Amino acid sequence: MTSQLPDAAPASFTIVSGDPTPAEVAAVTAVLGAALEELAGEHERDAASAPSAWQRSQRAIRTPIVRGHDTWRGFSA
Structure with a gap:
């Protein structure tokens, strides 16, 4: 009996x-x-x-900038 794993040896058992x-x-x-x-x-x-x-490391760097009226005025320095 052999396994599909390439480096596996034939299995044996003892009764x-x-x-x-x-x-x-x-x-x-x-x-x-x-x-x-x-x-x-x-x-x-x-x-x-x-x-x-590689897939796990892919993520957004920051949230997208939303454009529109008065969206930039919310910034406080």
Whole structure:
């Protein structure tokens, strides 16, 4: 069983009790593999939807200047 992550090694597990049949071991392996693939897909979606550092740093320097009658007279020095 391999993960979609490029640097991940094949996963392995050990059965420590009981006497499972080969079909039961295959079923557990399939379920665990599907769960790992689902988690890897969620991780990729989360990483793709997060804003980048560049996007987070972009913001307005100041509020826009509003033009109009008597808008400049409100300034007090």
